[in-house]
Amino acid sequence: MNQRGILTVISGFSGAGKGTLIRELLARYPERYALSVSATTRSPRPGEENGREYFFVTKEEFEKRIREGGLIEYAQYVENYYGTPKAYVDAQLEAGKNVILEIEVQGALKVKEKFPDTLLLFVTPPDAAELESRLRGRGTESEEVIQNRLRQASWEASFMSRYDYILVNDKLEICVEELHALIASQKLRMSANSSFITQMKTELEKYQG
C-alpha cells in the first residue's frame, strides 16, 4: 500500500529562488511530487493557463468554496482572492504524492495550525547582500519595487523561526537534493507510521510469556 504523501509548504523571500527550486524538484522527481495549484479571482495574464498557473474562478464561485470549507487557506490581496483548493491536495496526498504548496508566511502558518503534520520550509539566500544582488540581477524591476521587496523580506524574516526547517539556497544543485531528502525523511516520522507500529506490536504479542 502506498504511504500517504507529505504536505510541504514552502515560503521564502522574493529573490530566494523558490520558484526555480520547486520547478527543478518536480522535473527531477515527477512521480514523487505534485504542485498545488491555487484558485484565484484575478484575471489571467497573457500566457497564463487555467489549471496551470492558477484555477481562475469567479468571486461567487470562490466565496462558495470558502463557505463549503473547500479551501485549505485563502487570503485577499488588492480586491482579489487567492486560495488553495482542498480536494486536489487531498487526492494527491492520498495517491502517495508529496504536495508542494508555495505560499506566503501568514498563509503558511495558518495551514500549519489547521494541519500540524504539514512540513513548513523557509527558503533564503545565504545573506542579505546576496538577496539584494539577486533582486537587482533580474534587471526587470524598478528601484522602488526592489526596495519594497527588501522591506517585505525584513518583515518576513520575523516569521522564520516559526518554520520547521530552513533551506539556504546557495547552490541550486545541492539545495534541490536537500529539499528532496528532507521531504523523503518525513515519511519515516513515527507519527506517519502508526499503522505499521500497531501491526508490529500485535504480531509480537504472541511471543509474550
Add this chain to the structure above:
Amino acid sequence: MNQRGILTVISGFSGAGKGTLIRELLARYPERYALSVSATTRSPRPGEENGREYFFVTKEEFEKRIREGGLIEYAQYVENYYGTPKAYVDAQLEAGKNVILEIEVQGALKVKEKFPDTLLLFVTPPDAAELESRLRGRGTESEEVIQNRLRQASWEASFMSRYDYILVNDKLEICVEELHALIASQKLRMSANSSFITQMKTELEKYQG
C-alpha cells in the same frame, strides 16, 4: 564555521540489524560520523579492546563519573555498570561530527529527556516473522535465548511510538542512505540555525522604512 553535529540515539529489536547498519554508515561517511563508545565495569571479553568496544573502567572510577556528571546516561545490568561518557560525545559534536549512540529503549528516552534536541531512531525489520527468522538465521543461539529476545522485542515495541523516526531495515543499502539523509536533514532544523536567523534578521533591518 562548522555547524555543531547532531546527537542520534539508535535503538531497536535485537535482530533488526542495528550493528551492521551503523558500521556501514561509519564506513561510508567516516568524516561525518563518530560512534560513541560506552564505559563499562564489566571485564573485557576475548578480542575486545579498550576504547573500541568499550572503555573498561573500575567500579570506583565509574561511580566517580556518575557523581561528577560525566555520563550522559548510565544503567546497571547484572552487577555491572554501562554508561555514555559525556566529554567524548561533546568533543565530537563540537567538531561538527554527528555522534551515534546505540542504546536500549529506557536509556534512549532518558537521553531525550535531558537533551531534547537528540534524534531518537528506532530500527525494526519489516515484520515479526522476519525478526524471528533473522534471530534463528544466526544459528548461534539456543531456543531459549531466541524466545527471550522475542519477548524482549514485544516489550520494547511498547516504547516505539516515543521515538522520533522509524527505520524499517529491509534492504541494508536503502536503509543506510535513509539513515544518512535523515541525520543530514536535522541540520536544516530551524532550531539548529538560530545564529543564522539572527544574523539574517539583523542584516535585513537596514532595509526597513
